[in-house]
Amino acid sequence: MKKLLIYPLLALLFVAGTSCDNGFDELNTNKTAVTALNPAFMLNNAVINASFPGGTLVYEMGIVQHIVTPNSGVLTGANYNQDNRNVTQEIWQRYYRSVIRNTADAINSTKNNPNRSNLLNMARIFQAYGFMVLTDTYGDVPYFQAGKGFTDQAVLPKYDAQEAIYTDIIKELTEATAALDATKTRETADILYGGDIAKWKRLGNSLLLRAGMRLSKVNANLAQQTVQKAVQGGVMQSNADNAVVRHNANYVNGLGSTLNATEANNYYLAAPFVNYLKSTNDPRLRAIAVRYVGAASGPEQVPARANTDPAVQIGMPLGFDNTGITAQAKAEGLASFYEYSQLDRTRLAKLQSAMFLVTHSQTQLLLAEAVQRGWVQGTIANHYTAGVRAHMEQLAENDPGSAVPAAAIDAYLAANPFDASKALEQINTQYWISSLMNGPEAFANFRRSGFPNLTPNPFPGKGIKGNFIRRLTYPNSEVSVNSTNLKEATARMGVDDLDTRVWWDK
Template identity: 25%
Template sequence: MKTNLKSIILMATLGLGGLSSCQDFVEINTNPNESATVAPQSLLGPAVYKLVTANINRNMRMNNEFTQVTVTTNDNLEFHRYLVRPSESEYMWRSWYIELTNIKDMYKSAGEQQQAGYKIYQGISLVLEAWVYSLLTDMFGDIPYYESNKGYSEQNTTPIFERQEEIYRNLFLKLEQANQLLNTSDAVTGDKGILDPIFNTDPEKWRKFGNTLYLRLLLRVAHKPELNAATKIKEIVDINPSEYPLMEDNDDSAVLRFTNQQPYFNPYFNAREIDFNGTKGYSDFFINNLVALQDPRLKIWATEATLGVYAGMQSGYKEGSIPERGSTLHKNLMTDPRLGNIMNYAELKFILAECALRNYVNQDAETLYKDGIQASMSFWDQTIPDEYFGNPLIGFLATDDNTELLQKVHLQKYFSMLFTDFQQWYEYRRTGLLDFSDYIGEGVQNNGKMPVRLNYPLITQSLNTVNYKEAVARLGGDNLNGLMWWQPNLF
């Protein structure tokens, strides 16, 4: 279990390592008189917690600025102006690949030990793998996949970058396999189940999450004919739903609900309010839309700028022309357990509503849309006002064309995915349905184009040069505007 600094850097930045996971958990979870294999249940909670907290960190820093949730008054932080320093890429690359080692070890350990109910952990592992790899490929494009996380086990420090199409193809196979593994009446024995902070190791809930994630990813590539994703969506929803159970209510939502007790603290629990809000304020887009919708979630999420008034600030303002900050993140969010959202039931309903509007499924889009709004309101402990759907900005109107209906669905989906890693950014890049242009200032850079990816980490460029250059050649350049396989040229 010894290594040197160079090995740690390689494993952390290239997605190569098996050793870093061992260092964190093996010694405290292994009886020296028994097998040296770490117990799978002991890997689950720490991996999920580290993933979710890393996602929240960069959601607040990057995603929220790209998608006009918040704007910073710090002139040197420029995400809202569509500028990203090359060094920004490393944090999520490293965070995701390190925990993929733990997730893969969970699968391996469960298979080796053959204890009662342990195939459940194999199913959970595959769901988590699909989730994390999808985050990686949707941010960067082609990435180390089949050869990743083998720096320690196979001394492979230069993994090839798989094409995104092939990655998605294999993610779908993983989710199919997970659906079968989790279709079981088995249960883990003793108190092992409570070590799962999301679903208490309930295989049915993990199965529903896996299939709901499957729909998210299928819809993301449904406009590409290569994987026949639209046909699979119809199979899951209309033709064979009993074989692909989906989330049924908010209790099925995949959320690491922070207990604010060891070890599951909201990462901002002990922060000062100034450290939480920093120099951020909510954007005009975010606040103005919620005000126009007369949305009760506004008071949960935002402070009043002045008594009884909510106000945002312009995104993409000119350098040196910092606008006055208005409403900020509500301090109660610092202890809110719902910030640990991975994928919630409301998102599923909006996915299904879009699928209905695009004729992928034979379902009623308006009902699904309303169910999604109800689910999101309930998730945040709010009640839909009596006249809410009478608002022409919300209700489906006979005069609305299909694009206008999709825009209404995606505005509500945008709010339902608040604080959910990079999903608002990924969805905007897929559809372009939300109109941020009316709110963007004259200081926006990158020719006014929303970034569609991040560049590969600098250390990966240096230490895996040959494979890096091959991936970049397929992208047409390692920059913010390099179109990946599923990315439509919308901007």
């Protein structure tokens, strides 16, 4: 009798148990949580974070003498030709953590999905761009194992030789650009070009042109072949093709953030840059510069004192610390060093100013040099003129107040025509101007071309042996955590200091 009672009881408990479990998984599932991330958003995150951090004011823009500060401490860098690893790490951290990681995730998420092949190849192109910035800045860097900490558990990635990196970058750009197909899915969520395949192809080929020209001193044959491939594929045709990060209230311009915050009174346009623009009556000076006439202190840099007239602009000379520049300003008849000209933070360097990564202007100037070298067909003067005009027209995108009138552009080009006897110097000096605010690219092309002809910073306490900084040093985190792989790289490349040249910088 007892057994007869036990069996119905067990059955009842079983039913009750299964009834309670029914819907349990659904009940414990967060219906608002993201279960799958669109890889297009990963690529977008990479693009947004490719905008340069404020540290490029300290080193890259200082090395090429666009910008200078007389201050030390956290701002020590190109102003004194000294190492400051709290700043040299900024590009490394930004690009590995937020550019390469996201492009690698986008590639990994789309590589087996033929419906997202365009997104895959867009991510490959942008990843190649990111790696170019990294290797041009530091030399040998983690490449083949980079961005694979999660997928391959490569948490201590090996460093690769820059020559091998460039070989693969050229391969990636060539293959990915050719594989883009306008008949396949258009990735409309893409914030760079809205999925426009023609523009992505022109970006890929323009980057290929840049990569080829970067090798002009170290491997002329490969450089020529790469440049020819890029031109045959079709490069940027107008400013509408520019690769540009457009900032907003949520994603602000890193340079603008620095120049509109605590460092507003600490950075000035360098005298060599201002003097060159004045010497050629360049209308861009009015679009770029502001001088707070009579300012005796930072708080006196007020709108009422702001003057954008090119005739009154005075660039800050290099080679002075905070004490020395005070005396120098007095010797020049200024109320204080706060009277020197600055990059206008109300126009060109606003919080929401655009950041131009690859431009039609730069591309045309590289083409001018490629024609001059006999690598491709064309008219040097036409490419040169188009490059200068494109940059002048580009300035209006940041602020209407920075627009250069068409008549002023025509007058400048008429007064400063292309001079074949100074071709390389003239082309690359214009590239220097065109790359203002893109410190990494200005720094790379200065080392590659040797132009403009800059006088070394005369600061007496410099920490370098040569005349100019040739690369940035690795982060302290790599020194302490990934030391074995870093030591292998420095044994191959050279000492981890500011004097060691990257592979293509001969």
